[in-house]
Structure formats: C-alpha cells, structure tokens
Amino acid sequence: DSGVTQTPKHLITATGQRVTLRCSPRSGDLSVYWYQQSLDQGLQFLIQYYNGEERAKGNILERFSAQQFPDLHSELNLSSLELGDSALYFCASSRAGDTDTQYFGPGTRLTVL
Amino acid sequence: QKEVEQDPGPLSVPEGAIVSLNCTYSNSAFQYFMWYRQYSRKGPELLMYTYSSGNKEDGRFTAQVDKSSKYISLFIRDSQPSDSATYLCAMPPSAGGTSYGKLTFGQGTILTVHP
Numbered sequence: 001d002s003g004v005t006q007t008p009k010h011l012i013t014a015t016g017q018r019v020t021l022r023c024s025p026r027s028g029d030l031s032v033y034w035y036q037q038s039l040d041q042g043l044q045f046l047i048q049y050y051n052g053e054e055r056a057k058g059n060i061l062e063r064f065s066a067q068q069f070p071d072l073h074s075e076l077n078l079s080s081l082e083l084g085d086s087a088l089y090f091c092a093s094s095r096a097g098d099t100d101t102q103y104f105g106p107g108t109r110l111t112v113l
Numbered sequence: 114q115k116e117v118e119q120d121p122g123p124l125s126v127p128e129g130a131i132v133s134l135n136c137t138y139s140n141s142a143f144q145y146f147m148w149y150r151q152y153s154r155k156g157p158e159l160l161m162y163t164y165s166s167g168n169k170e171d172g173r174f175t176a177q178v179d180k181s182s183k184y185i186s187l188f189i190r191d192s193q194p195s196d197s198a199t200y201l202c203a204m205p206p207s208a209g210g211t212s213y214g215k216l217t218f219g220q221g222t223i224l225t226v227h228p
Contacts, residue, residue: 031214100147
C-alpha cells in the first residue's frame with residue numbers, strides 16, 4: 001500500500017458527461033501528479049500540483065482540469081467525455097524536493113460508453 | 114518517434130530463469146532512470162532508481178545504464194511467479210529536483226513467470 005488513495009475505483013459514464021476523480025496524497029507529501037494509462041498510449045503525465053499551485057503540465061486536454069485543495073487532496077475533472085477518454089487514471093504524490101520518487105495510488109478505471 | 118521505447122512483450126519465462134528487460138531513449142537530457150513494477154489492477158510501484166552509468170544491484174534485481182548507447186536494462190535473477198507483472202522504465206526530464214516530476218514512461222513489458 002503506497003499510502004495514496006483514490007476514489008472511486010471504477011466509474012462508468014456516458015459520452016458528453018462530466019466526472020470528478022479524487023486523490024489523497026501520502027501524509028506529508030506536497031506534490032500531486034495525475035497520469036493517464038491507456039493500452040495504446042501507455043502511462044502519460046497529465047499535470048502536477050505542488051502545495052496548491054500548478055507546477056507542470058503534460059498532454060492534458062482542455063476538457064480536463066485539476067486542482068489541489070488546502071488540505072492537499074486533489075481532484076481531476078474530466079468533461080465532455082469521449083469514448084477515447086476511457087482509461088486508468090492514476091494519482092501519485094511525492095515529498096518536497098524529491099519529485100522523482102513518486103508513489104502511485106491504485107487508480108480509477110474510467111469507462112465511457 | 115517516442116522519447117522512450119520499450120518492447121511490450123509479452124515475455125514468458127520458466128521459474129528460475131534470468132529475465133532481461135530493456136528500454137532505449139532518445140533524449141540525452143535524461144540523467145535519472147527508474148524501473149517501476151505494476152501488478153495487474155494496481156498502481157505502479159518504484160522498484161529501482163539509478164542516476165549513473167554502470168550497474169546497481171538490489172537483491173535479485175540489477176539495473177544497468179549505458180548512457181553512451183542510451184540503453185537501460187533491468188535483470189531479474191532466479192525469477193519467481195510473484196515477479197509476474199508489467200515492468201515500466203521511467204525517466205524524469207532532467208537531473209535533480211528541477212525535473213518537476215514529469216516522468217516519461219516506456220510502454221511497459223508484460224512478464225509472466227510460470228512455475
């Protein structure tokens with residue numbers, strides 16, 4: 001158990017809908033990262049937050065947004081969902097000053113029908 | 114061309130075999146190299162981390178880096194059925210704490226060790 005929690009574990013929704021994925025980092029970790037894992041693209045970095053502020057951005061679609069709250073939990077919002085958004089979404093966290101050692105949560109499996 | 118290339122396999126070996134997993138990369142700015150292990154329906158977990166050329170050993174696992182060839186390997190000795198998982202290589206964009214955590218992952222190699 002990495003100490004990173006993600007909810008929900010599974011999410012099934014329809015095209016055009018909006019969903020919110022939630023992540024709680026390990027105790028004391030200030031950085032939160034979001035990744036998308038699909039069969040064709042592999043594990044792709046989406047976005048990083050550090051202590052409430054956006055720190056780095058990857059290949060995140062404009063339909064996707066994230067935020068980190070004062071209690072350090074983070075939410076990833078996916079809107080206008082398309083079939084191609086079906087994937088595993090992972091959250092990871094790391095200590096301040098050690099962004100390379102990331103601890104991953106169990107993931108949320110999103111299925112868009 | 115992807116920045117990190119990894120043969121997805123699948124790779125199937127008998128218990129006790131030596132397993133070799135490999136990645137190549139094109140970005141010479143990569144200085145740190147990691148191997149993650151991902152069991153089915155779980156998140157990736159950091160297995161090994163190295164930042165220099167040469168070998169690093171941890172139990173049955175050895176990570177090897179050849180920066181001149183832009184080639185990294187993970188060897189598993191005396192492989193066990195519990196080693197069955199997907200192994201992903203990963204690299205941060207630059208050395209040190211300024212990497213901002215944007216790990217670039219290989220596609221992952223699916224390994225099955227059968228008894």
